[in-house]
């Protein structure tokens with residue numbers, strides 16, 4: 001066996017794949033296309049499994065079903081193994097006991113870190129720092145690979161324009177250009193050059209999952225072609241161009257056809273238009289659910305149609321539909337060559353990763369990797385960069401300890417380690433997680449008394465989160481919590497302190513998958529408590545811990561300083577303390593438009609101009625229709641002035657590039673980062689276009705008093721768009737307005753002409 005051609009590393013991968021494929025039975029081929037969940041269940045010895053109710057029995061039997069399938073060569077991949085010893089144990093079954101010894105590929109949701117937890121993905125996007133995001137995911141990859149994980153189901157690149165949808169937290173927000181840049185950075189971070197510290201990236205969920213109707217997770221999405229191409233696909237395109245070898249299909253019905261059985265999406269768009277040549281995995285149980293969604297007739301039909309549509313691997317817990325593929329071939333429902341093509345894609349990745357040469361993980365090496373202090377430092381840096389200063393009247397921040405002797409930290413989220421980490425963490429170290437209270441105490445505790453009151457309770461979800469049962473560290477307000485008494489104590493503490501830092505928001509299990517909401521109000525009595533604290537007259541700093549915009553209208557009108565910290569991760573408390581104390585100037589920027597209240601959603605900055613452009617703020621008669629904070633917004637302790645906006649030419653032929661320059665001066669006495677953003681608007685053309693669209697950005701550091709010139713090149717593909725008129729991309733000859741500034745409300749503007757011919761040789765001012 002050791003001498004078979006597929007085992008020879010010196011042969012080209014295609015030959016190895018072809019050789020192996022030629023030796024496989026139909027069942028083994030279908031097995032390579034099956035991915036089982038590792039449920040991590042230990043079945044107690046002597047348990048009478050047969051006596052259990054059907055569902056419990058299925059769970060109790062599942063680990064054995066999986067081991068047997070691995071041993072029989074009927075499984076290509078397993079997900080959710082995070083112990084190196086378990087990975088090796090299962091890998092031995094595949095490599096040493098199965099007929100052909102094809103190694104398993106281990107996948108996992110490495111979303112924002114494995115042991116070192118980075119800020120949640122939406123917060124990483126709020127850094128607008130591409131290098132930081134890439135470095136964070138490279139660290140996550142190193143940790144994951146050290147425990148035997150080969151592949152992450154990330155990045156999630158679904159554009160989300162409705163913050164009721166819980167999964168907004170896993171992506172980069174509302175904008176395709178920001179989303180594309182962040183997607184590509186994550187793919188580069190995970191995959192690197194496919195070395196021993198890298199893992200595969202799997203951008204998900206293809207496609208349009210973020211458009212769930214009403215923001216209700218899993219509900220159907222109805223998306224026009226122009227929205228699909230202009231809004232939802234750019235991050236996928238960027239991830240694919242960055243080399244992503246996997247894509248995950250989505251659950252929901254897309255224009256009436258489930259995404260995981262949708263040939264138009266998975267083959268015509270993904271493979272033929274976007275040029276993806278890796279393998280597609282289904283979302284969990286999404287192939288089986290083609291039957292549940294009343295699309296497929298039965299499980300066989302589900303498997304056949306998913307495969308034919310373009311799913312190469314089925315992720316599931318029980319009873320895979322793909323286990324019926326072999327019979328389907330024999331019954332004439334499917335051609336074997338369709339299976340071969342999918343197997344070829346899966347095996348190619350296994351060879352590329354070197355799994356045949358090194359299937360096992362070094363069980364001792366992980367400890368070293370997982371305790372790295374550099375990784376924790378990077379998590380702190382990323383958290384600092386992600387924090388968005390929403391309001392800072394009268395220079396309330398940064399705090400000066402000289403004038404403070406007592407600080408009150410108030411709010412359950414202010415001292416909750418688990419909530420500080422956010423959702424989608426499975427291997428964190430709770431002990432080393434730094435809460436906001438702890439961060440403040442370690443930063444100023446030697447000079448200032450920092451007292452704490454948990455205050456208002458946060459009511460739990462009405463049904464438990466799907467992750468709660470897997471998470472021993474999950475925190476909830478106790479049922480017998482005396483809310484009124486706790487609020488009173490918190491208010492009293494605030495009254496006798498020099499400053500109150502009030503932490504409000506949602507718990508980590510109130511956002512994420514299956515965690516949509518119908519309200520953006522602060523849960524429980526947090527709002528009322530804030531009002532009472534403000535009434536004491538003690539100065540208040542409001543710290544918001546959330547992964548979606550919440551209704552801050554009252555706070556915005558009544559509290560001088562508001563800071564959005566997201567769920568900042570392992571070193572979150574340290575990061576919040578350093579921003580509040582001014583060790584670093586905040587420069588996070590909103591990756592979404594912050595609505596005033598839930599009735600405004602969906603609301604985006606890149607809306608259309610309409611026939612009544614002057615009325616944009618008055619579309620509702622009882623409330624301004626403008627947002628509370630615009631996309632791209634965030635304050636700084638420094639002040640910046642933008643001047644001298646110019647181009648290298650003012651007439652640009654269709655198909656050519658133009659370079660835009662602007663000078664940014666830090667007019668303050670503090671060194672700080674700024675996120676310079678470039679927006680455009682097309683005045684007329686084949687279709688009407690949004691009032692503004694982000695086209696480029698750069699986060700830069702500018703020393704106090706310094707001026708830096710930023711330069712952005714707009715290529716023809718930045719000026720084209722997909723038009724419903726032509727059913728394809730167009731670039732119009734037109735007038736383009738350009739703005740450069742610190743948010744989507746930037747007012748420094750100029751224009752250039754896009755010309756039909758090459759008369760566009762006018763030289764600009766630069």
Ligand code: BGC
Pocket residue numbers: 109153204283284513
């Ligand atoms: C989610 C995916 C995730 C998978 C595996 C699904 O429910 O939609 O995003 O990767 O579970 O955990």
